[in-house]
Amino acid sequence: MSNPRLKVVLTRRLPDAVETRMRELFDAELNLKDVPFDRAALEAAVQRADVLVPTITDEIDASLIAGAGDQLKMIANFGAGVDHIDIDAAVARQIIVTNTPGVLTEDTADLAMSLILAVSRRIVEGAQVVAEGRFEGWTPTWMCGRKLWGKRLGIVGMGRIGQALARRARAFGLQVHYHNRKPVSPRIEEELGATYWDDLDQMLSRMDLISLNCPATKDTHHLLSAERLARLQPHAILVNTARGELIDEAALSDAVARRGIAGVGLDVYEHEPAIHPGLLGHPNVVLLPHLGSATLEARQDMGDRVIANVMTFQNGHRPPDRVIPAML
Ligand code: 8YV
Known part of the structure; x- marks a missing residue:
């Protein structure tokens, strides 16, 4: 029966x-x-x-x-x-x-890579220029973003999604670095060509790009605190497709305001669906409505x-x- x-x-x-x-x-x-x-x-x-x-x-x-x-x-x-x-x-x-x-691993990694590209190459800003009829012709110095090839990407959280992002990043010529509770197996590390950083603070201060790919737990709440955000290089770009709680959003908006960070791409927010007002209206901040698995x-x-x-x-x-x- x-x-x-x-x-x-x-x-x-x-x-x-x-x-x-x-x-x-x-x-x-x-x-x-x-x-x-x-x-x-x-x-x-x-x-x-x-x-x-x-x-x-x-x-x-x-x-x-x-x-x-x-x-x-x-x-x-x-x-x-x-x-x-x-x-x-x-x-x-x-x-x-x-x-x-x-x-949802591959799709979320696609979205992280999309945010990295969108912020680095000013894709959303450029699309807006065209949509608003403000494109007046090519110039040698206008709308220049940042090259990806050869840059250092630091992945925080090397689980399934972090690894899927690492594979994409390698194809774009990025050097992959990561922080995790413990290193991944030597076989995976070799396949990804990834360098392990035991010390998150040190990794953050050396990267050109940072992607958050770890779960939100009580240990990772505000992992990127004001103090950690202050360690980022001013030309660094930060993307988050994991959980908003990983970042102190008020501190991030301060960092954007004082140009302590060059660009931000977020798909998730600390108090979703609310977004810290300080993050709105910046051309170098690309904000998506939690589309990781969409x-x-x-x-x-x-x-x-x-x-x-x-x-x-x-x-x-x-x-x-x-x-x-x-x-x-
Ligand atoms: C889901 C997500 O769509 O699966 C997750 O953890 O963040 C999303 O992409 C959402 O959680 C659905 O409940």
Whole structure:
């Protein structure tokens, strides 16, 4: 006899094909309005869901988890980052947390590389000049950006996305440097041609370009503090496609104002969707609306991972993408 269908509550709309499949496999409750759940809606959802499928727009904190009904057995996050979920609180209640690793790696690395190119070569600024009818003809000295070939890129966080960025960066002739909790294996280091820096401060002060590719945790909150930002070379460019909390945004806007940094490319923000006003309106600051995994293919694949995790659980097995592998 097959297992009973789990009640799966989705907090946001997911790609059509994902929702259709979820309805076939589970007792799925969709959020057809696609309005983020407010606190009351989240509290009600954890009272009826066997499986909650949240996204980054949901704060799944300790008190929400503590107030969940006994039927809540799994939080199957649609996304790789789980910093919006209190994992310890979930573990304490024996609630399994899964995510969607791997399937958004290449797309997020593409976006990091795009920001590096956009800021270095003034692409957004140039497009605006044309769109506003201000292009009056080529001149030898106008709109010059910075060459990439031969420059030093420092990658902070050499996980899947950091490595995918390193591969792209090599193809652009960049010298790859990285800081990580520990060095990657010698085989990967050799493949990437990457140089390890144990000391983040030292690496930051020597790089032409810096990309943040590590998760947001309590240890990485404001990793780029005012003090660290002050270490950057004035010609340095910083891009962040990871999490806004990694940077002290007020300090970054000060650095932009005092020209302590040459350019910034951000896809994520400390208080998303709010953006520090000091970062707005600068031609050398390119701001995107959290597009890292925003391709049709990645979003479908992310949905497929959620389905695979929930289906495995419904069948009585350990879901493949458990954030804490030891669980269950
Ligand atoms: C996702 C992301 O789209 O997966 C992640 O961690 O940052 C995004 O690209 C988002 O988290 C969806 O929940």
